[in-house]
Amino acid sequence: xxxxxxxxxxxxxxxxxxxxxxxxxxxxxxxxxxxxxxxxxxxxxxxxxxxxxxxxxxxxxxxxxxxxxxxxxxxxxxxxxxxxxxxxxxxxxxxxxxxxxxxxxxxxxxxxxxxxxxxxxxxxxxxxxxxxxxxxxxxxxxxxxxxxx
Numbered sequence: 041x042x043x044x045x046x047x048x049x050x051x052x053x054x055x056x057x058x059x060x061x062x063x064x065x066x067x068x069x070x071x072x073x074x075x076x077x078x079x080x081x082x083x084x085x086x087x088x089x090x091x092x093x094x095x096x097x098x099x100x101x102x103x104x105x106x107x108x109x110x111x112x113x114x115x116x117x118x119x120x121x122x123x124x125x126x127x128x129x130x131x132x133x134x135x136x137x138x139x140x141x142x143x144x145x146x147x148x149x150x151x152x153x154x155x156x157x158x159x160x161x162x163x164x165x166x167x168x169x170x171x172x173x174x175x176x177x178x179x180x181x182x183x184x185x186x187x188x189x
Contacts (some may be wrong), residue, residue: 077107088115 082096095114112186143150146160153174155165165174171185182188 074103077104081107081110085114087118087120089119101139147161 078096078099081099081177082092085092085095086088090124095106095110099110102109116137139148141150141152142148143157143160143162143164147158148157148159150157153165155167156163163177166177166179166189167173168175168182168185168187169189170187171182172184173184175182181187182189
């Protein structure tokens with residue numbers, strides 16, 4: 041009988057209205073977190089160019105399980121990242137196609153016939169002793185006048 045008396049004391053403790061309001065508060069916080077996940081999923085799906093309304097409804101219906109499913113199946117990149125990467129590729133292709141030469145030391149733009157870089161004074165080419173045309177440093181013979189260097 042002491043056990044029943046002890047159990048009744050514990051039940052009296054939990055019948056306090058404070059516990060009811062605490063449970064309501066916890067349920068309210070869980071609902072707010074759940075709805076914020078729905079909003080976040082909608083916004084993230086829109087940024088990744090997927091069906092935002094569909095994924096928001098999945099999270100709304102399936103709750104936290106829907107969020108986990110979305111996180112597993114969502115596209116790995118944002119639209120902005122894809123566009124930025126494509127623009128960078130186009131810029132690099134344009135640079136390669138335009139034959140813009142840069143100094144290997146300082147990275148400033150130079151012309152093909154420069155013997156030294158005007159910015160950092162790095163020796164880029166040597167001059168032929170006979171025809172005075174610019175030659176690469178490793179060349180042993182001038183391809184223009186056939187002179188040994």
